Amino acid sequence: MVGIWTDITFYLCAAIAVFSGWRVFRTDSMVRASFLLLISFLAVGVIMLLLAAVYLGTALFFMMAVEMMVMALFMVMFMMNPAGLNPMNMVHQPWVAALLGFAVFTGLSLVAVYGEFPANPAPADLDPVRSLGRELLGDSMLVFESAGIALLATMIGTVVLSSHRGRYGPANEGSEPPGLDPGGPPAKSAAQKQQQREEQKEQEEDKQDHDQ
Amino acid sequence: MAVSLWQRLAARASVPVFVASGKDEPDEIQDMLWQTGRIKLVFTPRHASLLVVTGQIPVEQSQSLAIIHDQLPHPRATLWCGGQPCFEFIAAKRAPSPQTLVASAEDLPQRIKETQKQLLSGKRQSEPDLNPDRPPAPWQGKGDHGQGGEGMMGGKPYGRPMAMMEADLRDGLMLDALEFSVGPFYHGLPAGLMASVSLQGDVILKWQVESPPFPTALPSVFVRALHQDTPLADLEIWRVRVHLQRLARMMALDGLDCAAVRTLRLAGPLPCITQAGLGALQKQVGSLEKHLRKRGFFALGAGIGELDAQQANLMGGYVGRACGMQEDARSTSKPYQALGFTVSCQDKGDVQSRRLQLFAEVHQAIALAAKAGREEVMLTHEEIETPVGRLTKRQAPKDHSEMLQSLLPGMEWREALMTLASLPVAGATREGGWQ
Amino acid sequence: MILNELLLPIFVVLITLILGAGVVDYLHHATSALGKQMSLRRSLNPLAPLYRLGLALSQQSVITEHPDRLNLRLAPALYFALAALGLAVVPWSADFIPADLVTGMVLWGAVEVLATVVIFLCGWSANAHLPLLGAYRYVSLGLSYMLVSMFVLIGVALPAESLQLSAVVESQREIWNVLRQPMGLPLFLIVGLGLTFWGPLDFASSPDLDRGISADQSGASRLVWQLARYAMLVAFSFMAATVFLGGWLGPWLPGPLWLVLKATLVLLILLWMGHNLPVMTPDKFISVAWVLLLPLSFVDLIWAGALALW
Known part of the structure; x- marks a missing residue:
């Protein structure tokens, strides 16, 4: 009884994952694409739950949700108007991508079909969450904790840098990057360089006009 | 039906x-x-x-x-x-x-x-649309994916151009800008103010005034005091009302609906505050101020919408005094001097000090009204300090919407609206027209 | 068997959310009217939520120009579904738990994050300025309190030595977490305000944006969004009551009743904050979240860890 339901859930989730993964490349909006990818990942998360990877499956839900949300946020930032609701072409170099995708698929399928997997059944009373916790906070504790603290420090650093206080002094007072040499003139931003180039161009054109 | x-x-x-x-x-x-x-x-x-x-x-x-x-x-x-x-x-x-x-x-x-x-x-029919219900710019899909142009983007599929990057005012990061127009009936703006705005995220890049706000009608009592003897208490009671109404609008913008309605209650409906009720009003305003202080209504405005000396001078009135200027037409008039009037000021020119200044002036005006009412002081003066600025026979408080174009860019949307609500942007007319 | 194990839990969760949403609506408007000193009889009228329901259903549901129709329709349903998912892991008594997941706490974390996605979708899909701005602002600020939420929840899991909510409740048999970790509940309430974009953290539908993501909703579509938001408030209250106020534990009364009482208390605190605290400005909230709340949540976690070792 339970077995049938597990099978049905598996096939359903697998179908959802594949279908929404395919739609990622067929949709015409960045926001839709990132959330379709999220749906695909969520379906994979459910499959992981079925595989008794309870913690990893649930953690996948919120990790992927944050990731896709941040991705969509950046898209809106860069494409505020009209935030990806104007249709646009979502694919680059489709042929290269198709070939690569086919190659990877073939490789993985070959591994799945012809690979020999170790027959190492887990004990029936194994508590996956507890054993994962023992692994993370046992022998590998130093690695995981240092990675975690480094990530957190990075996050805090990013927020400090991007806050109102700005990268180089109060942000709303107009910020200037530091000089390239100590005490030298401030390095120019891309926008300023662009402006300078345009001014030079105009000057040259003026000169040409003048010469003529 | x-x-x-x-x-x-x-x-x-x-x-x-x-x-x-x-x-x-x-x-x-x-x-x-x-x-x-x-x-x-x-x-x-x-x-x-x-x-x-x-x-x-x-x-x-x-x-x-x-x-x-x-x-x-x-x-x-x-x-x-x-x-x-x-x-x-x-x-x-x-x-x-x-x-x-x-x-x-x-x-x-x-x-x-x-x-x-x-x-x-069903006794009354719903009103039909006045404008035809069709998109202001119809679909012009072209390109491989209907994106309205060549390549990945471009074109105007819905009559809105794909935005192009503009440098952030704050740190020069190139991001998309969102352009639209607000007003003239946007509830957060003074009635009639219409502006075309360019936003980057929450930050205002450009604020172009399309049409100035409708002039507000100045209570007739202030105009009367220019020409004939008017009870000074009436002037001050009207000042209390107008200030409280302004404060209520600020509270509503901060989501403090309950406090806003309580404030309006204090300002009362017309034939409003009576002489006898002034003592009670003083206490109620005091407790309201304490309530708001505890909940961070004042602290919320700290550092927002700071005016420089020139802008504050141009605005005058309570805005100038919130900026530390000792200017008040009342200090030059004899009846006020006799009542012991002194100009009260704040030192910073931000939203917080304007909120504090408004409350301080409300307290002061209630005290003045009570005293003047007891002594039945009358007043005629060629310069009247109205709640929105100085009024003389020749000049009414002016419209200041032009100033917004230099003041608002660089602020976040919320801060800009808080600033707007704390300034008397609209000019004034006498009730029933100025001329 | 199917009836008891499958249908009853689903029924209980849905009924709690729908009735709870009605109660939230009633309490919200009643407390607001009391704060405005309106007439007592009218503000306490128990039928008022029904009147508002009637009004919403007799209004037209306007559609904006070229919206993303699928997501516009889906967003409220998904938000409600997330509330149901969150409520499903809450234990009602020692033996009635709709979904007793080993990783209940992690699932709740996922619900919080997925809610951000759904709220963003709701604002984005309307294809209008104000909803988009509300959604955008909400997401960019939402990530600041998400971290606080994680640390607070880990702190609660420490004394229970489990991520399962029934174990968390069991660990509070001697002393509730609200006393054991005094900073936990206040921090978690702030998370709740953010999750339901309520009161001081109402960035998605704040008054300065003309109600932001709700600015272009009307009639039935506004009703379902409102319903989902109230349901999330209910789910959050139950979760807060479970992890900090000892859940169904309590003398004399039956367990489920205790749970409901405690959840109502949390709900009332949230509603009070909504009426009495001004909406924060985004810039100030970012500072507060990273400079004050995040370090406080560290202290809370260290405190919880030290207690658990001791």
């Missing part, structure tokens, strides 16, 4: 109303509706079932009003109070809808409830 159960239930709910204020209209009506039970003022026309137009809408803005009208969900109706309907210009060819003119503001709550009942029971 049979009346469904839902409609019968709906007839007993509070009526959601969107108010569009027109010219020469003191916000009295809006404030009155705010305090009335069974009527709910809403911020956006989509949530309303009735549109209440107060005062006269200029012909230039009637198209904007028509757009607001069409945004109301069916069933909807329009009530006109204190002005003539202006939809004939637009809907001349369409079937005229029944026009509801409300003669006096006192009738308005009753008429609102009646109209809502009629709408829900």
Whole structure:
């Protein structure tokens, strides 16, 4: 009884994952694409739950949700108007991508079909969450904790840098990057360089006009 | 049409109303509706079932009003109070809808409830759209994916250009800008102010004033004091009212609806504050201020919307005093000096100090009114300090919307609206026109 | 068997959310009317939520120009579904738990994050300025309190030595977490305000944006969004009552009743904050979240860890 339901859930989730993964490349909006990818990942998360990877499956839900949300946020930032609701072409170099995708698929399928997997059944009373916790906070504790603290420090650093206080002094007072040499003139931003180039161009054109 | 159960239930709910204020209209009506039970003022026309137009809408803005009208969900109706309907210009060819003119503001709550009942029971037809319901710029899909242009982007599929990058004012990061226009009936702006705005995220890049706010009507008592003897207590009581109304609007913008309504209650409906009630009012304002201080109403404005000396000087009035300028027309008049008037000031020119200054002036004005009332002090002076700036025989408080163009860019949207609410941007007219 | 194990839990969760949403609506408007000193009789009328329901259902549901229709329709349903998912892991008594997941706490974390996605979708899909701005602002600020939420929840899991909510409740038999970790509940309430964009953290539908993501909703579509938001408030209250106020534990009364009482208390605190605290400005909130709340949540976690070792 339970077995049938597990099978049905598996096939359903697998179908959802594949279908929404395919739609990622067929949709015409960045926001839709990132959330379709999220749906695909969520379906994979459910499959992981079925595989008794309870913690990893649930953690996948919120990790992927944050990731896709941040991705969509950046898209809106860069494409505020009209935030990806104007249709646009979502694919680059489709042929290269198709070939690569086919190659990877073939490789993985070959591994799945012809690979020999170790027959190492887990004990029936194994508590996956507890054993994962023992692994993370046992022998590998130093690695995981240092990675975690480094990530957190990075996050805090990013927020400090991007806050109102700005990268180089109060942000709303107009910020200037530091000089390239100590005490030298401030390095120019891309926008300023662009402006300078345009001014030079105009000057040259003026000169040409003048010469003529 | 049979009346469904839902409609019968709906007839007993509070009526959601969107108010569009027109010219020469003191916000009295809006404030009155705010305090009335069974009527709910809403911020956006989509949530309303009735549109209440107060005062006269200029012909230039009637198209904007028509757009607001069409945004109301069916069933909807329009009530006109204190002005003539202006939809004939637009809907001349369409079937005229029944026009509801409300003669006096006192009738308005009753008429609102009646109209809502009629709408829900089907006795009154919902008003049809004034503008044709079609996209302002039709679909022009072209390109491989209908993206409206060559390559990945470009073109104007819905009549809106794909935005191009603009450098952030704050750190030079190139991000997309969002351009749109707000007003003239946006609830967070003074009535009539229309601006085209360019936003990057929440940060305002550009604020271009398209049309200045409608001048507000100055209470006639201030104008009278220019020419003839006027009880000084009346002037100060009106100052209390106008300041409290301004504070209430700021609270509503901060989501403090309860405190806002309580503040309006204190300002009272017209024949408002009596001499006898001044002592009690002083106490109530004091406790309101304490309540707000504890909940961070003042601290929220710290560092927001700081004016420099020149801008503060231009604005004058309480804005100048919040910036530390000892300027007050009252200090040059003898009756005020006799009452022991001293100018009170704040030191920073931000929203916080303007809020504190308004409360300080309310307290001061109540004390002055009480004292002047007891001694029956009369006043005529060629310079009157009104709640919105200085008034002389030749000059009324001026419109300051031009200043916004340099003041607002660089602020976040919320900060900009808080700043706007704390400034007397609109110019003033005498009740019934200045000239 | 199917009836008891499958249908009853689903039924209980849905009924709690729908009835709870009605109660939230009633309490919200009643407390607001009391704060405005309106007439007592009208503000306490128990039928008022029904009147508002009637009004919403007799209004037209306006559609904006060229919206993303699928997501516009889906967003409220998904938000409600997330509330149901969150409520499903809450234990009602020792033996009635709709979904007793070993990783209940992690699932709740996922619900919080997925809610951000759904709220963003709701604002984005309307294809209008104000909803988009509300959604955008909400997401960019939402990530600041998400971290606080994680640390607070880990702190609660420490004494229970489990991520399972029934174990968390069991660990509070001697002393509730609200006393054991005094900073936990206040921090978690702030998370709740953010999750339901309520009161001081109402960035998605703040008054300065003309109600932001709700600015272009009307009639039935506004009703379902409102319903989902109230349901999320209910789910959050139950979760807060479970992890900090000892859940169904309590003398004399039956367990489920205790749970409901405690959840109502949390709900009332949230509503009070909504009426009495001003909406924060985004810039100030970012500072507060990273400079004050995040370090406080560290202290809370260290405190919880030290207690668990001791």
